[in-house]
Amino acid sequence: xxxxxxxxxxxxxxxxxxxxxxxxxxxxxxxxxxxxxxxxxxxxxxxxxxxxxxxxxxxxxxxxxxxxxxxxxxxxxxxxxxxxxxxxxxxxxxxxxxxxxxxxxxxxxxxxxxxxxxxxxxxxxxxxxxxxxxxxxxxxxxxxxxxxxxxxxxxxxxxxxxxxxxxxxxxxxxxxxxxxxxxxxxxxxxxxxxxxxxxxxxxxxxxxxxxxxxxxxxxxxxxxxxxxxxxxxxxxxxxxxxxxxxxxxxxxxxxxxxxxxxxxxxxxxxxxxxxxxxxxxxxxxxxxxxxxxxxxxxxxxxxxxxxxxxxxxxxxxxxxxxxxxxxxxxxxxxxxxxxxxxxxxxxxxxxxxxxxxxxxxxxxxxxxxxxxxxxxxxxxxxxxxxxxxxxxxxxxxxxxxxxxxxxxxxxxxxxxxxxxxxxxxxxxxxxxxxxxxxxxxxxxxxxxxxxxxxxxxxxxxxxxxxxxxxxx
Amino acid sequence: xxxxxxxxxxxxxxxxxxxxxxxxxxxxxxxxxxxxxxxxxxxxxxxxxxxxxxxxxxxxxxxxxxxxxxxxxxxxxxxxxxxxxxxxxxxxxxxxxxxxxxxxxxxxxxxxxxxxxxxxxxxxxxxxxxxxxxxxxxxxxxxxxxxxxxxxxxxxxxxxxxxxxxxxxxxxxxxxxxxxxxxxxxxxxxxxxxxxxxxxxxxxxxxxxxxxxxxxxxxxxxxxxxxxxxxxxxxxxxxxxxxxxxxxxxxxxxxxxxxxxxxxxxxxxxxxxxxxxxxxxxxxxxxxxxxxxxxxxxxxxxxxxxxxxxxxxxxxxxxxxxxxxxxxxxxxxxxxxxxxxxxxxxxxxxxxxxxxxxxxxxxxxxxxxxxxxxxxxxxxxxxxxxxxxxxxxxxxxxxxxxxxxxxxxxxxxxxxxxxxxxxxxxxxxxxxxxxxxxxxxxxxxxxxxxxxxxxxxxxxxxxxxxxxxxxx
Numbered sequence: 035x036x037x038x039x040x041x042x043x044x045x046x047x048x049x050x051x052x053x054x055x056x057x058x059x060x061x062x063x064x065x066x067x068x069x070x071x072x073x074x075x076x077x078x079x080x081x082x083x084x085x086x087x088x089x090x091x092x093x094x095x096x097x098x099x100x101x102x103x104x105x106x107x108x109x110x111x112x113x114x115x116x117x118x119x120x121x122x123x124x125x126x127x128x129x130x131x132x133x134x135x136x137x138x139x140x141x142x143x144x145x146x147x148x149x150x151x152x153x154x155x156x157x158x159x160x161x162x163x164x165x166x167x168x169x170x171x172x173x174x175x176x177x178x179x180x181x182x183x184x185x186x187x188x189x190x191x192x193x194x195x196x197x198x199x200x201x202x203x204x205x206x207x208x209x210x211x212x213x214x215x216x217x218x219x220x221x222x223x224x225x226x227x228x229x230x231x232x233x234x235x236x237x238x239x240x241x242x243x244x245x246x247x248x249x250x251x252x253x254x255x256x257x258x259x260x261x262x263x264x265x266x267x268x269x270x271x272x273x274x275x276x277x278x279x280x281x282x283x284x285x286x287x288x289x290x291x292x293x294x295x296x297x298x299x300x301x302x303x304x305x306x307x308x309x310x311x312x313x314x315x316x317x318x319x320x321x322x323x324x325x326x327x328x329x330x331x332x333x334x335x336x337x338x339x340x341x342x343x344x345x346x347x348x349x350x351x352x353x354x355x356x357x358x359x360x361x362x363x364x365x366x367x368x369x370x371x372x373x374x375x376x377x378x379x380x381x382x383x384x385x386x387x388x389x390x391x392x393x394x395x396x397x398x399x400x401x402x403x404x405x406x407x408x409x410x411x412x413x414x415x416x417x418x419x420x421x422x423x424x425x426x427x428x429x430x431x432x433x434x435x436x437x438x439x440x441x442x443x444x445x446x447x448x449x450x451x452x453x454x455x456x457x458x459x460x461x462x463x464x465x466x467x468x469x470x471x472x473x474x475x476x477x478x479x480x481x482x483x484x485x486x487x488x489x490x491x492x493x494x495x496x497x498x499x500x501x502x503x504x505x506x
Numbered sequence: 507x508x509x510x511x512x513x514x515x516x517x518x519x520x521x522x523x524x525x526x527x528x529x530x531x532x533x534x535x536x537x538x539x540x541x542x543x544x545x546x547x548x549x550x551x552x553x554x555x556x557x558x559x560x561x562x563x564x565x566x567x568x569x570x571x572x573x574x575x576x577x578x579x580x581x582x583x584x585x586x587x588x589x590x591x592x593x594x595x596x597x598x599x600x601x602x603x604x605x606x607x608x609x610x611x612x613x614x615x616x617x618x619x620x621x622x623x624x625x626x627x628x629x630x631x632x633x634x635x636x637x638x639x640x641x642x643x644x645x646x647x648x649x650x651x652x653x654x655x656x657x658x659x660x661x662x663x664x665x666x667x668x669x670x671x672x673x674x675x676x677x678x679x680x681x682x683x684x685x686x687x688x689x690x691x692x693x694x695x696x697x698x699x700x701x702x703x704x705x706x707x708x709x710x711x712x713x714x715x716x717x718x719x720x721x722x723x724x725x726x727x728x729x730x731x732x733x734x735x736x737x738x739x740x741x742x743x744x745x746x747x748x749x750x751x752x753x754x755x756x757x758x759x760x761x762x763x764x765x766x767x768x769x770x771x772x773x774x775x776x777x778x779x780x781x782x783x784x785x786x787x788x789x790x791x792x793x794x795x796x797x798x799x800x801x802x803x804x805x806x807x808x809x810x811x812x813x814x815x816x817x818x819x820x821x822x823x824x825x826x827x828x829x830x831x832x833x834x835x836x837x838x839x840x841x842x843x844x845x846x847x848x849x850x851x852x853x854x855x856x857x858x859x860x861x862x863x864x865x866x867x868x869x870x871x872x873x874x875x876x877x878x879x880x881x882x883x884x885x886x887x888x889x890x891x892x893x894x895x896x897x898x899x900x901x902x903x904x905x906x907x908x909x910x911x912x913x914x915x916x917x918x919x920x921x922x923x924x925x926x927x928x929x930x931x932x933x934x935x936x937x938x939x940x941x942x943x944x945x946x947x948x949x950x951x952x953x954x955x956x957x958x959x960x961x962x963x964x965x966x967x968x969x970x971x972x973x974x975x976x977x978x
Contacts, residue, residue, distance in 0.1 A: 052631060073718075075741070268547045271761075288760050291764070306775065343836070373804060416808055476568070476779075478949065
């Protein structure tokens with residue numbers, strides 16, 4: 035087995051598994067050297083592709099530090115299972131090598147007793163650091179940050195700072211070291227500069243002159259959504275986290291921010307689909323979680339939709355007189371729902387990106403009102419044309435009042451599409467104002483809201499237009 | 507006006523505008539020094555908040571390099587407008603200071619003639635480089651990459667490499683320099699190491715021994731979706747782009763990857779809402795684009811939904827005999843659509859994250875089939891209960907066959923929710939297989955598909971259950 039070479043198409047993890055299993059059997063001591071050049075993310079893929087009972091032997095055949103790196107990329111469930119199978123001592127040897135933030139995340143997923151056992155086997159410093167990190171809410175800057183950052187006193191010269199950075203780098207800190215922070219005598223964050231800027235700096239200059247004093251930072255309880263917005267707005271590779279006194283506590287690195295962005299987006303998409311967000315990837319959840327996360331909203335929506343039955347019971351006389359009006363119920367309702375779904379998706383996304391704020395609701399109304407009327411007129415024209423063609427060609431006989439029936443459907447569509455666009459665009463504002471996640475304004479939610487009202491719009495228009503003819 | 511201090515809540519850009527305008531009037535030469543410590547992203551916010559006719563004066567009051575940085579963060583429309591107002595010579599002075607990838611992006615947005623005029627005013631080297639970058643499709647690795655990367659010969663020692671890196675850093679390259687690439691004599695990419703690893707390396711070691719030979723790289727026409735997946739999977743801060751011979755052409759930096767992820771997500775959300783993706787932020791598009799991007803799908807969906815009218819025309823006899831069956835049309839249809847919308851959102855997102863592949867379709871069927879049946883039974887039970895309670899309490903008289911009517915609705919819901927879940931989950935697979943974007947399987951699209959079939963399921967069940975009673 036040769037490790038993959040640069041610039042070659044990366045091998046599919048599964049293809050490596052047979053070779054690795056053979057090597058594990060024959061000479062486990064050469065697994066480490068043989069896989070030395072592979073990226074830990076690829077080794078994690080390999081571990082995920084091998085039979086579960088071999089994962090342990092594989093990870094133990096690697097040097098501890100490598101095993102820890104692989105664990106950082108391993109599927110959460112498999113990682114938890116692996117750590118729980120080990121004795122606390124064995125587990126501690128490996129997690130000790132993880133970066134502080136990944137270590138805290140890994141322990142956070144274990145049951146509390148196991149986590150405590152492993153913690154107590156860690157060295158005093160690592161233990162205290164991990165416990166401190168575990169106290170933060172995992173969905174905040176504190177829960178995301180690592181404590182392995184590089185800071186130097188602002189009074190140092192460039193040469194002193196560079197020497198200090200090299201010492202820290204050699205001490206084996208593994209986390210990113212792309213940015214250097216300067217602090218005052220009390221540990222308060224004062225400035226920032228990139229490692230490149232440090233290397234480019236003229237000799238003899240002081241750090242306090244070189245560093246940028248306008249440092250973007252957050253506090254530990256800043257929500258992860260804001261962490262990702264700030265990082266993305268300022269193109270940062272690392273975002274410092276400071277306490278109330280401005281002391282540097284840790285750093286959120288960009289790779290964790292990307293994970294947050296993906297996670298938040300998954301949640302939004304699932305909520306927009308009309309369900310609760312899943313806690314794990316779709317292929318890993320059981321039938322029970324799959325049903326549970328969906329049944330709630332489905333039931334609420336179905337119960338609300340039953341109001342349409344009540345609304346229609348109200349119009350039973352009209353339906354009995356003109357059964358053909360029922361034919362257009364699906365068209366009318368779905369057009370309202372679809373235009374609402376478009377509007378709500380636009381606004382939810384614009385809100386997630388910070389393009390639209392709650393105070394902009396009126397501007398949105400002034401955009402959706404004309405858009406809804408025009409869209410309604412387009413759909414209305416289509417429907418009227420369809421009815422006239424069908425009637426004209428004799429495909430269906432709408433009776434002597436076919437013109438009025440066409441007018442009813444056309445006018446209803448204008449009304450309902452305008453109503454759908456307005457409702458769909460305002461719902462995220464209302465939810466946000468009430469303290470809910472605007473992404474809960476799912477397409478099904480909006481469609482249901484519009485359906486119930488839509489039936490009334492439809493039969494009111496029908497009553498107005500047809501009361502002297504079909505509905506007399 | 508004092509520049510914002512570290513650790514303070516960042517000022518709202520708008521608050522700075524009056525001070526800056528005053529300063530621009532009284533002593534434009536002090537605008538540069540006064541804003542020197544501010545992040546260019548903040549200066550761009552300030553520029554966007556000031557009256558349009560002042561933007562030019564403001565940017566010209568800044569040193570050229572700062573103005574170029576601000577341009578990189580400026581809203582695209584405003585940037586294009588600004589550049590088009592300048593003479594080609596003036597514009598060239600500023601864009602020359604931009605990073606090569608940002609410069610190419612900025613010129614790509616201008617009309618071709620203006621872009622060519624500016625290009626011809628650039629120095630020969632910058633001109634050739636920009637023209638090369640402009641040839642790549644902007645949605646590929648080639649379109650995203652910058653040509654400002656740091657590579658050193660693999661035969662160099664650590665000291666030689668570090669000296670070369672410092673020289674390059676001092677030469678004023680502004681782009682990120684977090685990773686050092688090693689190349690062979692023909693410029694082929696051979697290895698990678700982080701700047702931290704270079705600093706930590708023992709003196710005298712050769713780069714060829716130090717660098718990781720397993721370099722993750724892409725080619726210029728790799729699509730941006732894959733660029734972002736690779737960057738996120740391997741936690742990279744920079745992804746090298748190589749040609750067919752393995753020669754290093756450029757580097758995609760993580761900040762551009764984050765932009766890609768956000769963009770792709772916005773597109774997905776808009777498509778899932780049942781419309782075409784917008785080209786600009788929602789608040790910036792005009793009424794015409796707003797309508798155009800939505801009318802297409804709305805019309806297609808409405809035309810398809812008209813098939814339900816044809817389907818129902820087919821059952822007109824049944825509706826006339828039992829007008830109360832029409833009451834449940836909205837409930838039945840929306841339940842099918844909602845369960846389909848849930849399933850489709852789950853699968854689209856799982857596909858976007860690479861968790862589900864086309865070949866997994868059968869596994870998904872085996873998950874959605876039982877989930878759909880259970881969800882259908884839950885909704886069926888709710889509906890039956892509702893009918894029996896209403897009938898029992900005398901809120902509505904379903905007639906002597908109320909039990910059979912309840913059974914019809916209950917059975918229909920089981921059938922339609924199962925059908926909806928299966929259709930919704932399979933549609934993204936089918937679209938992907940056909941070469942379309944799976945995210946086009948919007949909630950409205952699925953709902954419409956399910957509606958048309960749903961009507962048939964409903965009336966078939968009704969016919970089976972009620973043919974001896976209500977529909978005799």
